[in-house]
Amino acid sequence: MNIQKVTSHVKESLAAEGLVQIEVSARHIHLSQKDVEKLFGLGYQLKAMKSLSQPGQYLCKERVSIVSQSKRLEKVAVLGPIRDRTQIEISKTNAHALGINVPIRESGDLKRTPGIKIIGPCGVAETSEGVIIAKRHIHITPKEAKQLTLYDKQLVMVELLSDRPLVFKDVVVRVSESYAFKMHIDLDEANAGNVTDFTLGKIIK
Numbered sequence: 001m002n003i004q005k006v007t008s009h010v011k012e013s014l015a016a017e018g019l020v021q022i023e024v025s026a027r028h029i030h031l032s033q034k035d036v037e038k039l040f041g042l043g044y045q046l047k048a049m050k051s052l053s054q055p056g057q058y059l060c061k062e063r064v065s066i067v068s069q070s071k072r073l074e075k076v077a078v079l080g081p082i083r084d085r086t087q088i089e090i091s092k093t094n095a096h097a098l099g100i101n102v103p104i105r106e107s108g109d110l111k112r113t114p115g116i117k118i119i120g121p122c123g124v125a126e127t128s129e130g131v132i133i134a135k136r137h138i139h140i141t142p143k144e145a146k147q148l149t150l151y152d153k154q155l156v157m158v159e160l161l162s163d164r165p166l167v168f169k170d171v172v173v174r175v176s177e178s179y180a181f182k183m184h185i186d187l188d189e190a191n192a193g194n195v196t197d198f199t200l201g202k203i204i205k
Contacts, residue, residue, distance in 0.1 A: 018148055018203040020138060020183045022160070023053060024190040027094050028077040029064060029118070030087045035127075039064060039120025046080045053180050054139060056081065065119040066090075068098040088116060088131045091188045095133065105132040106172060134186060137172040138203070139179035148203065151175065158183060158201040164194035167204070 014020075036044055040062065047061040060078040066088060067073075073094060087110060095102040100114050115127040138158070140150060150156070152175040158168045171183065183201055185193075193199070 014200070019161075019200045020140075020158070020181060020203060022190075022195050022199045022201050023182050023184050024187060024195055025089065025134065025184045026077065026187050027073065027088075027090045028079050029066070029089070030079055030083045032084060032086045033082045035086045035118065035125040036082060038123045038125040039118060041122045044122075046078060046082065048080055052079070053182050055178055055180060062120070066098070067117040067119060068100050071098045073098065085110060086118070086125070086127050086130050088118075088127070089134045089186075090131065091186045092133055093188055095131075100131065102131050102133050104135050106135050106137070107132075134184070135170070135172055136168055136183070136185045136189060137174050138181075138183045139174055139176070140181050141177060141179055142175055144181050145173070145175045149205070150203075154205075157204040159204055160193040160195070161200045161202060162194050162196070164192070166193050168201070 031039070036046060048058040049061045050059040052058055058080050060080050062078045063075045064078060065072055065074050066076050087107065090102065103113055105113065110129050110132065113129045114131045115129050116131050118125045118127070145151060150173050152173060154173040155170050156173060158171050160166050160168065168185070168189070185195070
C-alpha cells in the first residue's frame with residue numbers, strides 16, 4: 001500500500017468516527033478583480049504561491065494593509081481566486097486593534113458589515129462593507145455528510161481534542177462536492193484551545 005492510499009485510508013477512518021481536522025484561519029482578504037486592479041494596477045492578476053486544503057483555493061504572493069480611521073494592520077494575506085465581492089476576515093483581537101465593531105458572520109453574508117480602507121503598492125480600495133469575523137464552520141462533501149447524517153447549514157457542536165480541551169457550539173456545516181473535510185476556526189479560537197497542526201475535533205450532534 002503506497003503513502004497516498006495509506007493517507008486516504010486514515011482520512012476515511014477518521015471521518016467515519018466523526019473526527020475532523022482543525023485548521024486555523026489567520027486574518028486574510030478575498031479580493032474582487034476591480035479591487036485587485038485598484039491595489040496592484042490595471043489588468044493585474046494575482047500570483048498563486050501555495051495551495052490551501054480546500055480545492056482550488058490558494059495563498060497569493062501579494063500582501064496588503066487594512067486601515068481604519070486611526071489604526072492599521074500590515075501584511076494581510078490575500079487568498080485566491082478572485083471573488084465577486086471583496087471580503088476581509090479578521091479575529092476579534094484584530095477588530096479591537098483596528099478599533100472597529102465587527103460581526104460574526106458566515107462567508108458571503110456581508111450586509112450591514114463595516115467597510116475598511118485597503119492599501120496596496122499601486123493604490124487604495126475602500127469598501128463600504130465586507131469586514132467579518134468568520135463563523136466557525138466545517139467543510140464536508142455530500143458523501144461524508146451522508147455518512148455522518150449531517151446536512152448543509154446544520155449547527156453542531158465540536159469537542160476539541162487537545163491538551164486544553166473545550167467544546168465549540170454553533171459550528172456551521174457547509175456541504176459541497178468541492179470541499180475537503182476540515183473545520184476552520186480563527187486564531188483567537190485556536191489559541192483558546194491550544195490547537196496544533198495535528199489537532200482533531202469530535203463532531204457532536
